[in-house]
Amino acid sequence: MNHPKGPILDGSMVDSRIKDEGAGKEQSVLSDIVSFFTSVRTTIVILCCLAIASILGTIIPQNINLEDLRRTASPFYFRIVVILDLHNLYRSWWFIVLLLLLTSNLLGCLLQRLPKIPKEWRGAADKGSVSFHRSDSRPIHEVKGMLTESVSKLMNKNPTVVEGGEATELVWVKHRIFLLGFPLIHIAIIVILVGGLIGLLYGFKGNIQLREGEVGNRFVLYPSGAIATLPFDIAVDSFTLTRYETGQPKEYRSDVVILKDGKEELKGPIRVNQPMTFEGISLYQANYQVVGVKHVRLSVKGVDGAEEEINIRPGESIPLPGGELQIKLASLDPGTTSRGAGVEIDVERAGKQDRVVKVFRNDSDPAKVEDAKIRFLGYEPLYATGLQIGYDPGTVFVWSGCGLLIAGFVIILFTNLSAVSIRLTQGDGRTKIRVHGRSRRDRAQFREQVEATIRESLGKSSSGA
Amino acid sequence: MTSIELITYVTFSYLICAVVYLLACISTEQESGFRSGALGLLIIIWCVHTFAIGLRWVESYQMGIGRAPLSNLYESLVFFSWCIGLGLILVRMKFRTDIVVLIGLPVAFIALASTSLLDPTIKPLIPALQSNWLVAHVVTCFLGYAGFAVSFVAACLYLVSRGFNSLEPYLPNQRLLDEIVYKSILAGFPMLTIGIITGAAWADYAWGSYWSWDPKETWSLITWMVYSMFLHARLARNWKGRRTAALSVVGFGAVLFTYFGVNYLPGLHSYF
Ligand code: HEM
Numbered sequence: 123m124n125h126p127k128g129p130i131l132d133g134s135m136v137d138s139r140i141k142d143e144g145a146g147k148e149q150s151v152l153s154d155i156v157s158f159f160t161s162v163r164t165t166i167v168i169l170c171c172l173a174i175a176s177i178l179g180t181i182i183p184q185n186i187n188l189e190d191l192r193r194t195a196s197p198f199y200f201r202i203v204v205i206l207d208l209h210n211l212y213r214s215w216w217f218i219v220l221l222l223l224l225t226s227n228l229l230g231c232l233l234q235r236l237p238k239i240p241k242e243w244r245g246a247a248d249k250g251s252v253s254f255h256r257s258d259s260r261p262i263h264e265v266k267g268m269l270t271e272s273v274s275k276l277m278n279k280n281p282t283v284v285e286g287g288e289a290t291e292l293v294w295v296k297h298r299i300f301l302l303g304f305p306l307i308h309i310a311i312i313v314i315l316v317g318g319l320i321g322l323l324y325g326f327k328g329n330i331q332l333r334e335g336e337v338g339n340r341f342v343l344y345p346s347g348a349i350a351t352l353p354f355d356i357a358v359d360s361f362t363l364t365r366y367e368t369g370q371p372k373e374y375r376s377d378v379v380i381l382k383d384g385k386e387e388l389k390g391p392i393r394v395n396q397p398m399t400f401e402g403i404s405l406y407q408a409n410y411q412v413v414g415v416k417h418v419r420l421s422v423k424g425v426d427g428a429e430e431e432i433n434i435r436p437g438e439s440i441p442l443p444g445g446e447l448q449i450k451l452a453s454l455d456p457g458t459t460s461r462g463a464g465v466e467i468d469v470e471r472a473g474k475q476d477r478v479v480k481v482f483r484n485d486s487d488p489a490k491v492e493d494a495k496i497r498f499l500g501y502e503p504l505y506a507t508g509l510q511i512g513y514d515p516g517t518v519f520v521w522s523g524c525g526l527l528i529a530g531f532v533i534i535l536f537t538n539l540s541a542v543s544i545r546l547t548q549g550d551g552r553t554k555i556r557v558h559g560r561s562r563r564d565r566a567q568f569r570e571q572v573e574a575t576i577r578e579s580l581g582k583s584s585s586g587a
Numbered sequence: 588m589t590s591i592e593l594i595t596y597v598t599f600s601y602l603i604c605a606v607v608y609l610l611a612c613i614s615t616e617q618e619s620g621f622r623s624g625a626l627g628l629l630i631i632i633w634c635v636h637t638f639a640i641g642l643r644w645v646e647s648y649q650m651g652i653g654r655a656p657l658s659n660l661y662e663s664l665v666f667f668s669w670c671i672g673l674g675l676i677l678v679r680m681k682f683r684t685d686i687v688v689l690i691g692l693p694v695a696f697i698a699l700a701s702t703s704l705l706d707p708t709i710k711p712l713i714p715a716l717q718s719n720w721l722v723a724h725v726v727t728c729f730l731g732y733a734g735f736a737v738s739f740v741a742a743c744l745y746l747v748s749r750g751f752n753s754l755e756p757y758l759p760n761q762r763l764l765d766e767i768v769y770k771s772i773l774a775g776f777p778m779l780t781i782g783i784i785t786g787a788a789w790a791d792y793a794w795g796s797y798w799s800w801d802p803k804e805t806w807s808l809i810t811w812m813v814y815s816m817f818l819h820a821r822l823a824r825n826w827k828g829r830r831t832a833a834l835s836v837v838g839f840g841a842v843l844f845t846y847f848g849v850n851y852l853p854g855l856h857s858y859f
Contacts, residue, residue, distance in 0.1 A: 166816050173809045184800070395718045397792060406795040
C-alpha cells in the first residue's frame with residue numbers, strides 16, 4: 123500500500139487502460155467492470171448511496187402495518203412502497219444489493235492489491251519520499267561498507283543484502299507490519315458484512331411470555347408473528363422486580379431452568395444486560411406483566427386486641443378470629459384510585475356468602491367484620507416474564523471482524539513503515555549509487571535525515587548525479 | 588463543594604480562559620510567555636474539570652447508586668466538553684497553533700453552559716443502562732466526537748482563509764490547518780469505530796441484537812460513512828484542501844445530528 127502521494131491504484135489503472143487500447147472491445151468492457159469493482163470512486167459512490175438510504179430509513183417509519191397503508195395511501199405510492207420495501211428498508215432487496223456491491227468492491231480492491239504486498243514487504247520502494255542518485259570514485263565494496271554502517275545506524279537495524287549480477291542492493295525496512303494494516307481493516311469489514319448477511323439469512327428472533335411457575339417452548343417469531351418451537355423447554359421459577367428507594371426500577375430478574383427432554387440442563391438468572399445462552403440460542407430479559415396475585419397480606423385484629431398478619435392466596439378460605447366467619451379473596455384493585463391498592467373480600471358463614479367488604483391500603487379506618495378489624499397491607503403480584511429469543515450464527519463473524527478492525531487501526535496508527543534501499547552499480551569507472559526511501563510519517567524530516575546521512579557518510583569524494 | 592457547583596465554576600473558568608487566550612493572541616507573538624500562561628490556565632481548568640467528573644462518580648457511590656457519570660444528557664455534555672478540552676490541549680501541544688484553541692474554547696464553554704438548562708441530579712440507573720459496555724461506548728464515542736470537533740474548527744478556519752484573502756494573514760498557515768483537519772479525523776475515526784462496536788456489544792447484551800437500525804445507531808453509522816469517505820478521498824484519491832475541509836464540515840453536521848437531532852425522528856429505542 124503506497125501512501126498518500128502515489129497510490130499504486132492510479133498507476134495500475136493507467137497501465138490497464140494503456141493495454142486496453144490495443145485489445146478488443148470486449149476486453150475493455152471487462153476491464154471497465156474490473157476497475158469498477160476496484161476503484162475507490164465506486165466505494166465513495168456506494169457509501170454515499172448507503173448513507174442516503176439510511177437517512178431515508180430514519181425518516182420513513184419502519185415495520186408498519188401495510189394493510190393500513192393500502193387503505194390510506196394512493197395506489198401508486200403503495201406500489202412503490204411494496205416494490206422497494208420502503209417500510210422494511212434495511213432488509214429490502216436493494217439495500218442488500220448495495221451491501222453486496224460494497225462487499226465486492228472491497229474484495230475486488232483487496233484481490234488487486236494483496237499480490238503486491240510481498241514485494242513491498244521485501245522492501246521494494248519504487249515510489250517514495252526520497253529518491254536521488256550519486257556517484258563515487260571509490261570501489262563498490264568500500265562504498266557499501268560505509269553506507270551499511272551509517273544507514274544501519276539511522277534505521278536502527280542491519281540491511282538485507284541482495285547481490286544480483288553487477289548490482290548490489292542494500293535494503294532496510296522498518297515496521298513492515300504496517301503493510302498489513304489497511305488490508306486488515308478491509309478484510310475486517312468484509313467479515314463483518316458477511317456476518318451480518320449470515321444473521322439475516324439464518325438467524326431468528328422472537329418473544330416468549332411465561333408466567334412464574336410455567337414451562338414452555340412455543341414462541342412468537344419476529345417480525346412475521348408466526349409461532350415456532352424451541353428445541354428445549356424454559357421453566358420460569360420466579361420473576362423479581364427490585365426498585366431503588368426512589369421507586370425507579372433497579373433490576374428485572376427471571377430465574378429460569380432450561381430443560382431438555384425433561385432433564386435440567388442449565389439454571390440461573392436472566393437479567394437485563396445479562397442474557398442466558400443455551401445451544402447458541404440466547405434469552406434476554408425483555409419485559410414483564412402482572413398477570414395475577416400470588417397472595418394478599420392482611421392484618422386481622424380480634425376482640426382481644428391481638429393483631430395477626432395473614433397471607434391469603436386466591437381461592438383460599440381463612441377463618442377469622444372467633445372461627446365462625448371465613449374470608450376469601452374476591453377481586454384485587456392494583457391501585458387505580460386514591461385509596462391505593464386494595465381487595466374485595468367475600469365473607470362467608472358456614473360456606474354461604476354473608477357479605478362483601480372492601481379494604482384499601484390508604485384507608486384510615488380498618489374494615490370491621492363483626493368484632494374483627496381488617497387492614498390491607500399489600501400483595502405479592504404474580505408475574506409473567508417476557509423473554510426475547512435470539513439466534514444469530516453471524517455474530518461470531520461480526521465480533522471477529524470487529525477485533526480485526528481494531529487490530530488494523532492499532533497497526534496503522536502506531537506503526538510507521540519506513541524503508542531505504544540503496545542500489546550500487548559500476549559504470550564509467552565510478553560507483554553509481556541510487557537511493558530510494560520512504561516513510562509514512564514525517565516525510566520531510568525523513569528525507570532530510572536520509573540525505574544528510576548519506577552525504578556525511580560518503581564525504582567529499584562523491585558527487586550528485 | 589459538590590461536583591455540580593464545581594462544574595459551574597469550571598464553566599465560567601472556560602469563558603475566562605477564552606478571554607485570556609484572546610488577549611494573549613492579540614497582544615503577543617507566537618510562543619510568548621503570556622500565551623504559554625494562557626495554555627497553562629487551560630490545562631489547570633481542564634484538570635479541575637477532570638476532578639469534578641471524578642467527584643461526581645464518588646458522590647454517586649456515596650448515594651449508594653454507584654455508576655460512571657456518563658448516562659444522562661447533563662453528564663454527557665459535561666464529558667463532551669471535557670473531551671473537547673483534551674482535544675484542544677493535544678492540538679496545541681502538537682501543532683503549536685493557538686487559534687484553534689481560541690475558537691474551540693467557546694465551544695467547550697457553550698456545551699457546558701447549556702447544562703444549566705438540564706437536570707443535574709444523580710439519578711439511579713434503569714436496568715438497561717447498567718452495563719460496562721455503555722461506559723466504554725460513551726467514552727470512545729465522545730473522544731471521537733471531540734476529534735471531529737477539532738477537525739471541524741480547523742476546517743472552518745481553512746475555508747475562511749481560502750475564501751477571504753484579506754483574512755489570510757491573521758489565520759494559521761493553510762498547510763497546517765489542512766494537516767489538523769486530517770490528523771484529528773485520523774485520531775477520531777478509530778475512536779468512533781470502537782464506540783460503535785462497544786455500542787453494538789451493549790445492544791447485543793441488553794436486547795439480543797447487535798444492530799437494530801434505530802435512528803441513533805443509523806445516524807452514527809452515517810457519520811462513520813462520511814468520515815470513511817473523507818479518509819478514502821484523502822488517502823486513496825489524494826484529495827486535499829477545500830474538498831476535504833468541506834467533507835469535515837459535513838461530517839460534523841452528521842455528528843451533531845446524531846447527538847441532538849435524532850430525538851426529533853420517529854421511533855426511538857426506549858430503554859426498558
Ligand atoms: C466502509 C468500509 C470500507 C470500504 C467499503 C472500503 C473500500 C475501499 C476500497 C474499494 C479501496 C480502494 C482500494 C484501492 O485503492 O485499490 C480502499 C482503499 C483504502 N481504504 Fe478503504 N474501505 C473501507 C473502510 C476503510 C477504513 C475503515 C479505513 C481506515 C481508515 C480505510 C482506509 C483505506 C485506505 C487508506 C485506502 C487506500 C489504500 C491505498 O491506496 O493504498 N478503508 N478502501
